Amino acid sequence: MKSDVASERVTLADVADEAGVSLSTISKVLNGRADVAPATRERVEQVLAERGYQRRGGGRSETRAELIEIVFHELDRIWSMELIDGVESVAKEHGLSVVLTVSGSRHSPDADWVEGVMRRRPVGVVLVFSDLAPEYREQLRARAIPFVIVDPAGDPSPDAPSVGSANWSGGLAATRHLIELGHRRIAAITGPEDMMCSLARVDGYRSAMNSAGLSIDPAWIRFGDFHVTGGRDHARELLAGTDRPTAVFAGSDMQALGVLEVARELGLRVPEDLSVVGYDDIPLARWLTPRLTTVHQPLRRMGEEAARLAIRLADAPIGVAAPTPRMDLATSLVIRESTAAPADA
Amino acid sequence: MKSDVASERVTLADVADEAGVSLSTISKVLNGRADVAPATRERVEQVLAERGYQRRGGGRSETRAELIEIVFHELDRIWSMELIDGVESVAKEHGLSVVLTVSGSRHSPDADWVEGVMRRRPVGVVLVFSDLAPEYREQLRARAIPFVIVDPAGDPSPDAPSVGSANWSGGLAATRHLIELGHRRIAAITGPEDMMCSLARVDGYRSAMNSAGLSIDPAWIRFGDFHVTGGRDHARELLAGTDRPTAVFAGSDMQALGVLEVARELGLRVPEDLSVVGYDDIPLARWLTPRLTTVHQPLRRMGEEAARLAIRLADAPIGVAAPTPRMDLATSLVIRESTAAPADA
Structure with a gap:
């Protein structure tokens, strides 16, 4: 793995050079540390994005936590549990633990969450949201943290991997x-x-x-x-x-x-x-x-599929263009007692 | 903080000496790493326990993850959510993320979980169980990871901090x-x-x-x-x-x-x-x-109180005898429509 480290360093040095900051500052920004001036952080993020820098991912490295993260905008007690349950069962198969965070508005998580996830460095993220703002996507991409949108609302961005239902x-x-x-x-x-x-x-x-x-x-x-x-x-x-x-x-x-x-x-x-x-x-x-x-x-299955997809993206070799699949799981009618022929039929 | 590190090293050296292993082996055991022979691990754990070694905790150190962990033996979709919701709201107040794991049988989490939690190093753990086996307690204590039992079953060990209901x-x-x-x-x-x-x-x-x-x-x-x-x-x-x-x-x-x-x-x-x-x-x-x-x-409040107590224990200065409080939150009768005077009354 020595060559990986070396090539990462070269690229980081390029970024440091272009942004006019030290390597340690770059490292702080990559790891979501707080002790970097906002203007510096912004400049570094911009260079990272322009240069298309991507941290070495590909398999579970030592530096990556054995975590998969699921993010909600609120914990709906009636159906969040099914999604969590699905993510957890796949996480367990892969020896991962589940981090659960609550952040942002109905449409997208907020900046605090993005900083936190860069520090936590999970293997992947399952977002129970419609979308993730482009700058946050870029930040996750640069850190090789893949994300998958679980989207019961059915409104995914076309270029983000997502799991929905029909x-x-x-x-x-x-x-x-x-x-x-x-x-x-x-x-x-x-x-x-x-x-x-x-x-x-x-x-x-x-x-x-x-x-x-x-x-x-x-x-x-x-x-x-x-x-x-x-x-x-x-x-x-x-x-x-x-x-x-x-x-x-x-x-x-x-x-x-x-x-x-x-x-x-x-x-x-x-x-x-x-x-x-x-x-x-x-x-x-x-x-x-x-x-x-x-x-x-099929909320539980949606959680499972999203977790599986996030792990698959994390394990993909670097440089291979990531697929951005959209998967819609089937819904099914369950007939019980609240429907019958109308009285006047 | 130099003196803390130094005094920790001295103690670790003592442990290494007595167990007849290297400092790096001790460190591997402390961090739950897999690459230690079982017999060696056991010997080290024994010495750690006998010597009463405790890792420096007291406040959020750099090495500690910004995580609080909640452990269930199963995700009961009807009421696990309320406990999670309570833990999450307190975690957020303290800038922590929630790790959720599922492990073990009704009474206690299993060995896999204990190894995992040593690697994750959360600030504290909320266990939705009746008890934690003595050897696992000792392992958490040595790593300065406090735990609190949330115990809807009402069967806590008297010497473990726990939150129940009346x-x-x-x-x-x-x-x-x-x-x-x-x-x-x-x-x-x-x-x-x-x-x-x-x-x-x-x-x-x-x-x-x-x-x-x-x-x-x-x-x-x-x-x-x-x-x-x-x-x-x-x-x-x-x-x-x-x-x-x-x-x-x-x-x-x-x-x-x-x-x-x-x-x-x-x-x-x-x-x-x-x-x-x-x-x-x-x-x-x-x-x-x-x-x-x-x-x-009051499941949500039980989750909140347990998280608060775990964080309080994590922040307590080392050497101060940890309190082992038992807190029972009040239950209350909610009268709706399924009760009335008997027909023959």
Whole structure:
């Protein structure tokens, strides 16, 4: 491995030369140490990026921690666990431990996290985010820390390796199931309008309706947050009139809970008076009364595949162009008790 | 800090001398490196333990990773998340990242984990276990890695710092609530007989019954696993006869789910024909029909307190006898819809 070290040094010396700083400063920047002036750090990062410097990776070196990192913007207690569980099981197979961090906003982790991960030097990173800002990508690349986006939101950057699930197919399957039961007046509550998964699910719904020759009242399509309140607020409006829909496809199981609540308030029986399909198949879906028909998202498997991909990228020989695969795992409809033929069918 | 390093070296030299190995071998053993013969490792560990060698800790040194570790024997998707969430929030306050590992059996982590943690060198460890084997404790002590047991099972070793919750009081509060509603025939399903939390909860139940002058049919007290099946199997037997109990205090919300299922099978309405109290207050408790009356375990706060204690122990000056506090956080009864006065009261 002596030649590796030597060639790394040569390149680092070039970077130091061009940035006009010492080798030890370069090393501090590479390792995310705090004791470097911001302007110096910026200059070094710029030269590292321009020169396309990449630290020697390729296999687990002594300097690399036996860690794989998973980053969330928040720990959602209902489904973060499944992703963590998937990452952990693959980590264990490879003798790695899992570091779990919480950082940033819904779309991307923040600068603090990036500095921390450079110090921790994990084998790879699984990001439960839609994207990673270009400058942070560059910083990870220079340090040979590969990342994979796990993206239940379905909105990945095309040039980043990512694992998602088939949102459009999920929306299609849920709606087809309702149509096959005889429903004609079907509403869809989905997530925020700026999330690709919301759009993909609702497009699946639209395609199923269109294929069956059913028209869609624009008032039947609702965008909201993925929480219980989102389902509740929209259901109150959807189910108020006499010409109400006979079925609701909700964008999450939590929204479906909100719909079930409103149905109870209004004295509507589920599934006799109203059919409800959820999305996610979180553990509580099977314990509700009625047990919830829902679209299963393979969250555990998404965590596994993302971890596997990160490790594969870490082990790839340097210089080989990294693949940037996008993998969408299949969703599947789980039929339970909250859906039935409409009363007037 | 020169003097610290010097005094550490002296002690290490003593250890090396006595074990008849080189300083670099000692260092390998201390850092959990694999390239040491098992017999040598054992001899070194023995000398380290006999001499009471302790690595310099006290504050975050350069050599220590900015990590705090939480160890489970399995990732229970329903409540591990709350503990992780608690540990993570305190870790973030202290600029630490959380390493999550899964290891060992219900009672204690295994040797692989101990070797791994010596390499990772976290600031501290939160163990979601009843205990840590004495030799592993000694190994962590020698490396100045403090540990705190989070112990929902209520069975801590008296000389280990631990955070639990008030199981006995929880059992008492649940049973008193049923008695106050007018129930006389109250059964208790609890966890395995070899877990202290099972015994403590059932003792709380007994005390509440005794204080109220109510007799207990021995058939009303059931030990089983904490899962749905445990509740279901015992409920089938408890609720079969005509002289069935009018209320069941279940040892976990999952067991309570099993009881609710059996009630449905038998056509018993909850709470009109049967009152049910759970334990834990997991997220789904509030979404069941009827919403579950249950004993709230402060899992998130238990995670927080354990992390705080581990960090406090890590920051304690060396030589100061470490405190071995046991902290029991309060449980509280959450009254929802699954309990009411008995029909015949």
